[in-house]
Amino acid sequence: MPVNCASFYTTFAVPQRKLTVVVLNILKVRGMGSERLGSSSSISVSSTFRQKKDKKELGLMESIDDSRKSIAKEDTVESHEGIQTLRGDSNRLEAMTVQELRTMMRSVGLPAKGIKRDLVSALKHFLANKKDGQSSVAVEEDSSSVMEPIHPRNTQSKRKAESSSTGNNSENLNISEASGAQPKKNRGTPPGSEITSLEINSRTVVTKQKLLVKTDKNPSQVKRKVSSGKDGGTAKGVGLAVNSNEPWTVLAHKKPQHGWVPYNPRTMRPPPVADDTKSMKLMSWNVNGLRALMKLEGFSALQLAQRENFDVLCLQETKLQEKDVEDIKQRLIDGYDNSFWTCSVSKLGYSGTAIISRIKPLSVKYGLGIQDHDSEGRLVTVEFDAFYLISGYVPNSGDGLRRLSYRVKEWDPSLxxxxxxxxxxxxxxxxxxxxxxHQEIDIYDPAGNRRSAGFTAEERESFEVNFLSRGFVDTFRQQHPGVVGYTYWGYRHGGRVGNKGWRLDYFIVSESLADKVHDSYILPDVNGSDHCPIGLILKL
Incomplete structure (x- = not known):
């Protein structure tokens, strides 16, 4: 996943004066060539003369090539010196035209999309980081917080209308039975394969891996190509690919406020907790269909587990039926021997949550204990020594906001x-x-979504009244008050490519735990769902 930015010593467009000289020389050469061709049809010219003339023209072309190289070299130095002079001079940046800003951004490897205000803001952020010896695009590798991105499926999904199907393709995430899982019946047909095929940079790399669920299919029947992303990539490890684009490192917001910066897990995560400090690492992920994610060759839960080394993984929108759970639990990686699943019984293949843990909890509870709320498999609660942990999937207000009243007047207060x-x-x-x-900083286009499910005034007020005002803390916002970080991007409009997202996934804790939070973070580089995983490291 690490991105090697375009070198700082890249060239701007050739200055107009020098470009004119080159163009005139090229036209002169073309003119000479056309004259030679024209004369050969009417005048007999000796081969010796032609050879001499061709040598002269060849020499002239070589001279032009040398001239071009010289100009490019000079302009590289000029562009480098020019951008250095802009540091600390915001007035010059503001005075530049959009075209000039875009040219300069391309020269340092920054995406050059957006209105002038966005371009100026991105350049200022880049220059500020460059001054500190960092870059907002190319930064140092941090093995504790970075994972090679895995390319998402090219399936369409509604904006959280709870109808698309993706899932958790854990290469090996073992979750065996512990006490208290909900009843399971018939087993479903397990999808998956032991051989996957990734197409990377126009070549196919076949990698052998043990998928989450075994299959009876012939491996050749389940080979399929996984897009390597818009900018391509190279295979690195099993089931992972390096993408040459990190859109989340550039501020993407239609109405950015002064001081806002994009979330970059490479530079904004603190150092790991010391070995002698007792801690617990929790992760959460809306997988948008677990079985579909398990089929995705480009994802490896084993490597995710090895990289993040989490103690507990919470899942939402598994879309499993009760008959599928036991089959899945028997095919997950070693070490996570406690798992608890709840499925929707009112609408099959819908909603569903789970908690997977290598620490055995003291107790487990499913739902809220209220019949009207507990038929969709939206909550699992486990009790550990120091706290209760709830994996929740809050009802979406839906198309036309048909469930808005239920959401804010019944569900939120009950939870x-x-x-x-x-x-x-x-x-x-x-x-x-x-x-x-919750806030305008948490959504790319606040003005355009005032009446969209997830950003209505009613939902935002309910979030404030029922959770934050009652003593619970939004850990990510507490740690990153002016940081734009998203956890959801719709498939429909290619939201991930431009980082046009929403922050819908949270770790909310009691106030008594807030000062024990070491890190609350987002993993935007992990694909496979329309959401990405989030994490919380808690010092105990």
């Missing part, structure tokens, strides 16, 4: 009261897809 009841005995952590972009 809030449930959390406060748990808090009477120990602190509470709520994680998952809460289906609300």
């Amino acid at each position: 809030s009261n449930y959390m406060k009841d748990l808090e009477k005995s120990k602190p509470v952590i709520l994680t998952g897809d809460l289906n609300c972009a």
Whole structure:
């Protein structure tokens, strides 16, 4: 995943004066050539004369090539010196035209899209980081927080209308049975394969891997190509690909405020917790269809587990039926021997949540204990020594906001009261897809989504009243108050490519735990779903 930015010593366009000289020389050569061809049809010219003339023209062309190289070299130096003079001179940046700004951004490897205000902001951020010995695009490798991106499927999905099907293609994430899983019946047909085929840079690399679920199909029947992304990439490890684009490192917002910066996990995550400090690492991911993700060759949950070394993984929108759970639990990687799953019974293949842990919890509970809320498999709660952990998938208000009233008047208050009841005995952590972009900083286009599910005034107020005002803390926003970081991008308009997203996934904790949070982070480089994973490291 690491991106090697275009070299800082790249060239601008050839200056007009020098370009004119080159063009005149080229026209002169073409003119000489056409004269020679014209005269040969009417005048007999000796071969000796032609050879001499051709040698002269060849010499002239070589001279032009040398001239071009010289101009490019000079302009490289000029562009480098020019951008250095802009550091600290915001007035010059503001005075530049959009075309000049885009040319300069391309010369240093920055995406050159957006209105003038966005371009100026991105350049200022780049220059500021360059001054500190960093770059907003090319930065140092941090093995503890970076994963090679995995390319998402080219399937269409509605904006969180809860109808598309993607899933968790864990190469090996073992989750064996522990106490308290919900009843399971018939087994479904397990998809998957032991051989995958990745097409990278116009060549196919066949890699052998053990997928999450075994299959009876012939491996040749399940070979399929996985797009290597717009900018291509190279295979690195099993089931992972390096993408040459990190759109989340450039500020993407239609109405950015002064001081906002894009979230970059390479530079904004703190150092790992010391070995002698007791801690717990939690992760959460809306997989948008677990079985579909398991079929995706480009994803390796084993490498995700090895890279992040999480203790607990919470899943939302698994879209499993009860008959599928036992089959999946028997085919996951070693070490995570406690798993708890709840599935929708009112609408099959819909919603669904889970908690997977290598630490055995003290107790497990499914749902809120309210019949009207518990038929869609939206909550799993486990109790550990120091806190309760809830994996939640909050109902989407839906197309036409048909469930908005239910969401803000029934579900949110009931969940809030449930959390406060748990808090009477120990602190509470709520994680998952809460289906609300709380503030304007949490959504790319706030003005265009005032009446969209997930950003209505009613949902945002409910989020504030039922959670934040009752003593729960949004850990990411507490750690990164002016940082634009998204966790959801719709497939329909290619949201990931331009980082036009929403922050819908959270870790919300009791106030008594807030000062124990070491890191609350986002992993935007992990594809495979329309959401990306989020994480929380807690010092105990």
